[in-house]
Amino acid sequence: MGWDFTIAPLLPWPLLAALAAAGLVFIAISAFTRGRGWLLRAVALTLLIAALVNPSLRNEDRENLSDIAIAVVDQSRSQSFGDRTARTERALADLKQAVARLGNTELRVVTVTSNSSAENDGTRLFAALNEALSEVPPERFAGAVFITDGEVHDVPGEPGKLGLNAPVHGLITGSRKEIDRRIVIEQSPRFGIVGKEQTIRFRVEQKGATPxxxxxxxxxxxxxxxxxxVEPGQSVSLPVLVDHGGQNITEIIADALPGELTEQNNRAISIIEGIRDRLRVLLVSGEPHPGERTWRNLLKADASVDLVHFTILRPPEKQDGTPIKELSLIAFPTRELFVEKLDEFDLIIFDRYQRRGILPMMYLANIADYVKRGGAVLIAAGPDFAAEDGLYNTPLNAVLQVVPSGQVLQGGFKPRVxxxxxxxxxxxDLPGAQGATPNWGRWFRLVDAEAQSGEVVMSGLDSKPLLVLSREEQGRLALLLSDHGWLWARGYEGGGPQTELLRRLAHWLMKEPDLEEEYLSGKQDNDNIVIERRTMAxxxxxxxxxxxxxxxxxxxxKQVTPGVWRADLAVTEPGIHRLADGKLTAAVAIGSADPKETADPIATEEKLAPVARATGGGLYWLEDYSGLPRLVKADAGRQMAGSGWLAFKANDAHRVRAVHELPLFSTLGSLGLLLMAFAAMWYREGR
Structure with missing residues (x-):
């Protein structure tokens, strides 16, 4: 670089101005009065002021710095549709070559993929640009180029406040002739009462297709x-029955259009979590005993349980002369409970029930049919089950898969899993069951029986069956072959997990998915899908x-605990993943049930247009060019985009490596010249 003239005043400018003004006044007076030497005075004053201003010649040894341009390449899911991937790769290669031809320009490339989290899904190009700009000095930023389909989901609301001092251009990889059809879910309830209908509202939208x-x-x-x-754009209300607890999945699939951009958004999924409004339980106690109140307290403690408790306090054979009108205020509605409204109960519990002529055989046959139709029965048996008048010798044995021997075993034992x-x-994983010996109290009575089918999940004295679970056609039955469970509730010898065991029993009988022994499920855990298979095999x-x-x-x-198998699968795509193992199927929604990337995949320039206008950039459809629009560099303040061309800003940034400075009035020669001027002035005035 050449020499530049610079000044570095030795006194403040106001003081220099005052001195110069005072000197000019004296010179003017001298000139006006025709005094001798006024011209020499003017020369001396000029040289003095010049010395105080301290002029110098400055030369900088500069190193030119390259301008930095940023290419943000969209590699999100929607970029895989049509010819977009090929156009993106070709545009990036051409851009690198064009920047190399510009000279003194560096291109930094940032790639953006779809984010699979529910909060941040979609294409986030501006977040990537801001991150890249954090490493670029503002004085070197030459501009940015987005290579994208235009479906950007983090466009700033006020592009004018971006604070960018260089243009932002867009190269659109899609086509103006694209057609697509998609499902849009307008309303989908998250929860629903089991047995009730919920309404899903959706519409089908399409672009570029015949109505x-x-x-x-x-x-x-x-x-x-x-x-x-359905008609395009018309809202459709779809009633859906929530027929079980847990996830109730409804999939909506629209017919594909010939030649449409993608069929991935032709389907959408609605997941309604089924919950039970209230659990209606019928508890039939054959006789008063210590465990009866335990059952009642346990069921009444749950506000979601509607309990009907039927207790036989006085069997018919007991005749003591007490008038009937003093035994009960109202007659117990046995026909209403066991015939007319039997199907309204979610669970029927028999607690030490014996045949005493209260419930006719026809009623017990109704309960057997109730189980086969999908009902649930829990039998807590005592010595009554082994007797001739026990439940086994009734029509209910059609669903009982356990045959009693007629004996009742006495002796202390700890129930074992x-x-x-x-x-x-x-x-x-029942609390207290870990280890060789369960960490809970003993029971002392067990009905001797043989399980012909079903699953024996707990055993008692001499490894005899204690808890047997079985499926009977559409329904389920649980048989507990001891009436000493109340000892756990009373805390005898430390008690035991009676509440947890009975809760799980009730949920299994109610067919809750979390307690199904054969079950396939998947859930999202950060960037993985956790696949879980429960099985008895x-x-x-x-x-x-x-x-x-x-x-x-x-x-x-891989098996992680007995009966539980798991595996992790890395998430590579947001959307609905379907699982199948030949017997069971499941679905898991990753990110969201209707990801932004497929919600509207048609290429567009509308979202980036405000940013391009605010920064002076341009938008170009790559289908209009054999390669790229012409790339040039322009000085600040010049137009940065036009028809068929785009520009990066030339910043002329540099780094100073060394400075050479030559003072003009701080040398001996300058001082001598000043002294000569004063001497000449005094000499002239002294004559």
Whole structure:
């Protein structure tokens, strides 16, 4: 670089100005009065002021710095549609070559993928740009180029306040002729009462397609499927029955359009968590005993339980002359309970019940049919079960898979979880069951019986069956072959997990998914899908995972505890993942049930247009060019985009390596010249 003239005043400017003004006044007076030497005075004053201003010549040894441009490359899920991937790769390669031809320009490339978390899904190009700008000095920033389909989900609300001093350009990888159809869920309840209907509202939107009725398939996770026709853009209300607790999945699938951009958004999923409003329980106690109040207290403690307790206080054979009108204020509605409203109960519990002529055989046959139709029965048996007038010798034995020997075993024992019970959700990891000896109190009575089918999950004295669980057609039955469970509730010898055991029993009988012994599920854990398979079998088959894109992956599971197998699968795509192992199926929504990336995949320039206008950049559809628009550099203040061309800003940034400075009035020669001027002035005035 050449020499520059610089000044560094030795006195403040106001003081220099005052001195100069005073000197000029004296010179003016001298000139006006025709005094001698006024011209020499002017020369001396000029040289003095010049010396005080301290002028110098300055030369800087500079190193030119390259301008930095940033290319933000969109590699989100929507960029895989159509020809976008190929156009993106070609545009990036061409951009690198064009920047290399500019000279003194550095290109930094940032790639952006879809984020699979529910809070941050979608394409976030501006977040990536801001992160890259944090490492770029503002004086070197030349501009940014987005290579994207235009579906950007973090565009600033006020582009004028971005604070960028260089243009932002957009290269659109999609096509103006794209067509697409998608499902939009307008309303989907998160929870629903089991047995009640909920309403899902949705519509079908399409772009670039001929209007007309659209076929939509409705599928549920219980295997039901039907098809309806809807008009594009019309809201449709779909009633859905919440038929079980846990996830009730409804899948809505629109027919595909010929040549549409993607079919991934032609389906959407609604997950309604089924919850029970109130659990209606019928408790039938055969006679008063210490454990009866334990049952009653346990059930009444739960506000969600509606309990009807039927207790036989006085069997018919007991005749003591007490008038009937003094035995009961009202007659117990046995026909209403066991015939007319039997199906309204979610659970029936028999607690030490014996045949005493209170319930006719027809009523007990109704209960057996109730189980086969999907009902749930829990029998807490005592010595009554082994007697001739026990429940086994009634029509209820049609669903009983346990045959009593007629004997009642007496003696202290600690209930134990069997090997099969270690795998069953009802008794697996039961508190206190760990170790060789259970950490709970003893029981002292057990009905001797043989289990012909079902699962023996707990054993008692001499390893005899204690708790047997069985499935009977559509219903379920649990048989507890001891009436000493109340000892745990009373805290005898430390007590035991009676409340937890009975809670699990009730949930298993109610077919709650969390207590199913054969169950396949998946859930999101950060960037992984945790696949879990519960089974009573010794082995389990691999799980096939169908990704939202249609690709499949096979996952081998490993046993983590008896009866529980798990595996992790890294999340590569947001959306609905379907799981299947040949027997069971499940679905898990990753990110959201309707990801932003597929919600509206049609390429657009509208979202980036405000940013381009605010920064002086341009937007270009790559389908209009064989390569890239022409790339140039322009000085600050010049136009940065036009038809068929775009520009990066030339910053002329540099780094100073050394400075050379030559003072003009601080040398001996300058001082001598000043002294000569004063001497000449005095000499002239002295003559």
């Amino acid at each position: 007309g009725p659209i076929g939509v398939t409705i599928r549920t996770n219980n295997g039901e499927e039907h098809t309806i026709e 069997t090997d099969r019970g270690q795998r069953h959700p009802v008794t697996r 010794d082995t389990t088959a691999p799980v096939t995972v169908t990704l939202p894109s249609g690709a499949t992956k096979q996952v081998e599971l």
